[in-house]
Amino acid sequence: MTNPSPPLMPVLSATGLMKSFGGILAVNDASIEVTQGSITGLIGPNGAGKTTVFNLLSNFIQPDRGRVLFDGEPIERLPPYQIAQRGMTRTFQVARVLSRLSVMDNMLLAAQQQTGEKFWSPWFLPGRIAKEENAARDRAVEILESVGLAAKANDYAGALSGGQRKLLEIARALMTRPKLVLLDEPAAGVNPTLIHQICEYITYWNRQGLTFLVIEHNMDVIMSLCDRVWVLAEGTNLAEGTPAQVQSDPKVLEAYLGS
């Protein structure tokens, strides 16, 4: 994949992230930067603290120390829902769908700034809600069609297969109209054909202007998708660069293969 000319503006930059659980230092002075319009990879051996870094970035776990700037503003003290409202949406390592809601409801839930989600409005503004719902539904159908789930719109999300759940989770993240999507192992537990598809979707949406930060173990995926890769080992930065640079870095090889 050809690198687009690197834009200057980092949409997300985290510096000096620290987090310990009990006595164990899970993340120790980790930094990461995601430039606008890029697909950035975050890799590292098992237990390197990648998912913890995701949790710290989205504040699902509060960092002990460190600074996270999103769109130039500090977000490390904001509750997770406000971070999502600002346009940074995350997915989970094991796909989490709302089983007893339909696929369509999973999608509609993700729409932002809905009038109908305010306590009083269902009684007093039914017309406006119906209008917004229709618009959101059209958009949801469009996104579902693009990932091939449109036929499942009225099924319970709990009836989807593992791979379809992954797709739904990504589709749902897009429904929030994010600026940045954090994908936690989009290819884990998914068959090779679907992995290929997921990669195509990600590239497609990236060309539409969406920025991605991806945790992935599958090196082929990282190599084919990412513009830049950050390598984490034992909770701290090990290397950073283009996929080709990182792949040939002896420190990275050592961390992955053991000395």
Next chain:
Amino acid sequence: MFDYLFSLNPGIIGYLVFLITSVAVYGLFSLGLNLQWGYTGLINFGHVAFMTVGAYATTLLSLAGVPLLAAVSIGAVLAALLGLLMGFSTLRLREDYLAIVTIGTSELVRLVALNEGWLTKGAFGVQSFPLPLENFRPTVGTRIGMIVIISAIFGTTLWKLAERCVRQFRRAKTWQHQVSAIASGLLGLLAIRLWVVSAIALYDFRSSPATNGLLFIVLITVAIVFWALERLVKSPWGRVLKAIREDEEVAKALGKNVFAYKLQSLMLGGFIAGIAGAFFAWQLSTVYPTNFEPLVTFQAWIIMILGGAGNNAGTLLGAGIYWAYTALTRDLERLPIAADQVGALRIMVIGLILMVLMIWRPQGILGNKDELTLGK
């Protein structure tokens, strides 16, 4: 039993009016719990606390001369504020803490009612407080007007039942659909009977203004609350509640203020239970702390689980079944065993029914089976 279905004897009518009112009061009470547990997944084991606050606030304020409507409103708001207090102290923690705190709160509220005699008259109870419409002597025209209003409520219920009956017959692929269609039809016939009874009671308003008046306003209240709740839970607001019930981390990741929604659900459920508390007090016409034992909370849980959690119509149906059961097992008191043993037996049988239901129809009578077969 046939007396209940066909007799027009004033005694039977009076008893049926009592039953309809009880169903409505318990239905209202359980609707609040259903919002909290059935839709939001909040484990509230102290629901009776809201009812206690509503009952005491309404009766004590009205004894102090506050008009009834204002007294109920204040009672319901106080119950909602109790929800706010419980929520602020526990909703940020894991859900089992809420269960513990709620059951503790309900006992705390009851013990305050028992011991703070200067305020609540303690074990002597609150008595001879004003009842709604007790001095109301409607003219024939007014009474017919009231019957028309009641008929609108029963008519809508019948219409919905008929729709369901026809729909299930059309679908009738399995015997369950047929059973469901027949059950809807029978329920419709029962609704007609209760409609007639209510109309007779309202026409004969003078026979007992307080109970007939209570019947009238409790039916209207349940109808309004039911409509308002249906509106809410089918809106995007309700969708967020269901999302929280399924997986609150996902709701957070999608930008929903989970804490605020849980608080709203707990408070609105408390508000509704507070209103139910006022009706509960009016129906009893005396209020003692012993009326608010934790058992009342679990009656609401039984009602909700019987009918199907996460289903407002199911909750009302559950209340109906619960009271029909109570009425039909009243005759057991004639058995040659001690009254408290009969009481225990009746509760045991309810437990048995619940167990059978959990095995054969774990989603409740109106619950959706598909929802339970899904994995997380």
